[in-house]
Amino acid sequence: MNRALLALVVLTATASGAVSQLAARPVGKLTSQDMTTGEGFGERSLDRSGDLLAVGTTESPSTITAGSAFVFRRSGTTWTLEDRMDGAPGTVFGRDVALDGDTLVVGAPTSTLLGHPATNGFARAYVRSGTTWTPQAVLTASDAAARDSFGGSVDVDGDRIVVGAVGGLVPGSSPPCRAGAVYVFERTGTQWSETAVFRGDASQCSTLGSDLGPQFGAEVALEGDRFVVGSPTFETGVPGQHRGAVHVYELESGAWVETTRLTSPLSFSSHVSGFGSKLALDGERLGVGNPIAATALGIVVGAVHLYEFDGTAWTREATLFASDPRSGNGFGSSLDLDGGLLAVGEPNDRFEGVPQIGRVTVYRLGPHGWLENLEFRIQGAATETDFGTTVQLHGSELLVGAGRDGPVPQAGAVYEFRLSVSPHAVFCSGNGTGCVACPCGNDTASFHSGGCRNDSDWSATLEASGNASLSDGRVGLSLRGATPEALALLLSAEVRLPSAGSCPPGSGVVLPAHNGLRCIGSDLRRHGTRSTDAQGRARMLTIGAGAPHGFVADQLRHFQAVYRTPGQQGCSGNLNTSNGVSITFRP
Structure with a gap:
């Protein structure tokens, strides 16, 4: 789908290295009319075009696997259901949806049509005419x-539609090759x-030991005269290593040509990493989800890769991981790009002991590349929600699917957020892009804040x-990403360090026994210790009305957490630190 950028929140950095932080303000929540158990509204697919939003669900109130597609229209700040299309039993209608202006496409990958083989899909x-959507x-x-599973992935742009059939059979193959x-x-x-028709590499079927091939067509994305195809079990040259691939097609002289094939850059990834299972195409930039990518230790944490086209070739800009990656969280299970913003879903994230709460991380493109700027989840969720199963950016607006959200079990919902620049600023990141390096060669990745x-x-x-x-x-x-089950101390001060020297304030300084940077000093105050949980998280401080901690109006304070850490290879200290955060208190 071709989208116009409505608003770009620009990443800005001051001379001291402080970066403006985004805030996500919840503004609404959408559900289906029926809210039926197991419906999974927002779990599988959603797409937005201007003031129209399509949401697909593969279950329906009347029949399992029938599925539905819902179209909402926004007037002012309110989304209203405009139309609903229901599938027949067994069709999985709504497995994917794509919307562009007045054209909607709905995939039904397991349907049977008269005159076609069983479960071939459509x-x-x-x-759209007025407020009515009519089949064309x-x-x-x-x-x-x-x-075939035709319709498992779909996209539309103007008068062009691309449809994936991940089980597509290679004609004449023996044994059968899908x-x-x-x-x-x-x-x-x-x-x-x-x-036009394009097929996956038939030579890869036998390497998987069955008729299952590289899953070419598992995901598609279309924009103008370019479309991309995910092939998440593509074997990338190492026998048995099905890390996946993404195929880029361009329309040249009236014919579609495969111009590029991208493969996972993670040489240590697992047997199957899912590279290409999710795609986001925005102009000359491409995001690729790699949700079951593994670390060198074999821990499946997920990743997202970003590529940019310079007019000649696609170059990898970044490979992103969560700042506190955990096994099975599914980082990269969903993603979307819009201008200088990237949203990544992590629906299996555990929070405060509850599995599959889920979270979304927003990155912004800045002077040093992509930088993690915001991480959030549903506030107060006490049960599994799968927040982040789908994400959709539209300028400064963000829609997030939560496929298991209640109150009806697994009925699902779509949450709407407004992104804005927060008055709080982040500084003193240990990502190697500042003036002061981490003390023992332990810089974190450049995209972490x-x-x-x-x-x-x-x-x-x-x-x-x-x-x-x-x-x-x-x-x-x-605080998140600290050492699990350790003591953490919150400090505040009036000065960002260093206060003098060649490096600007906010770069941090190196102190004895510290494996991190000390970022603040002068009028140093302690705001109590907290114990981090098994995921390395802790709520450090809540400041309400009345200034209970001695803060006054128009005061600028800088905060940082210091936490205990056991021995770390190459480091001699037993303390580490977070980044710094600046807060200006208003009347």
Whole structure:
């Protein structure tokens, strides 16, 4: 889908290295009309085009695996259901949806149509007239075969639709090879016709020991005269290592040509890493989800890779991990790009002992590349929500699917957030982009905004949220990515260190017994110790109205957490630190 950027929140840095922090303000929540147990609204697919939003769900209130597609229209700040399309039993209608202007496409990958083999799948195109969505065409593969899963992935841009069939059978293959396929359809007037077919690499079927191939077509993304295809079990040259691939196609002289094939840069990734299982295409930039990528120790944590096209070739900009990666969290299970913003879903994240609460991380593009700027989840969630199963950026607005959200079990919901620049600023990151390096060669990755790398190979991040008004506000400081089950102390001061020298204030200084940087000093105050949980997280401080901690209006204070850490290879200290956060208290 081709989207216009409505608003770009620019990443700014001061001479002291402080970076403005984003805040996510919840503004709404959407659910289906029925809120049926197991419906999974927002779990599988959502897409937005201007003031229209489509949400797919593969379950329906009446029949399991029937599925539905919902279209909402926004007027002012309110989303209203405009239309609903329901699938027939067994179709998994709504497995994927794509929306562009007045054209909607809904995939039904396990459907059976009269005259076609069983469970071959289809995609249905709708057009909008007034407030009514009318079917315009049923799209099927010209060489449909059983178990094709045609319609498992779809995208639309103007008069062009791309459909993935991850189980697409290679014609004439013996034994049968399901390498996958992708079909291109074009609209002339009101008629849609198939104009191109591309297939996965048939030579890879036997390497998986079955008729399952590289899963070519598991994900598709279309924009203008370019589309990309995910092939998440593609074997990348090392026998048995199915790390995945992404294929880039361009329209050249009226014909589609595969111009690039990207593969996972993680040589230590697991047997199957899922590279290409999620895609986000935004102009000359491509994001690739790698949700089951593994570390060198074999821990499956997930990753996201960003590529940029310079007019000649695609170059990898960054490979991103969570600042506190955990096994099975699914980082990169969903992602979206819009201008200088990237949103990444991590639906299996555990929080305060509850599994699958989920979280979303927002990155911004700045002078030193992509930088983690915001991490958040549903506030107060006490049960599994799978927050982050789907994400959709639209300028400064962010939609997030939570496929297991209640109150009805696993009914699902879509949350809407407004992104804005917070009055709080982050500084003194241990990511090697500043003036002062971490004390023992333990710089964290350049895209992390937290402190120096610790014994868990994480970066402790101190974050501020809320309104710092002393009369009616409430601001909270929380820590994540610290050493698990360790003591952490919150400090505040009036000066960012160093206060003199060649490096600017806020760069940090090296102190004895510290494996991190000390970022603040002068009028140093202690705000109590907290014990981090098994995930290295702690709520450090909540400041409400009335200035109970001695803060006054118009006062600027700088905060940092110091925490205990056991022996770390190459480091001699037993203390590490977070980044710094600056807060100006208002009346």
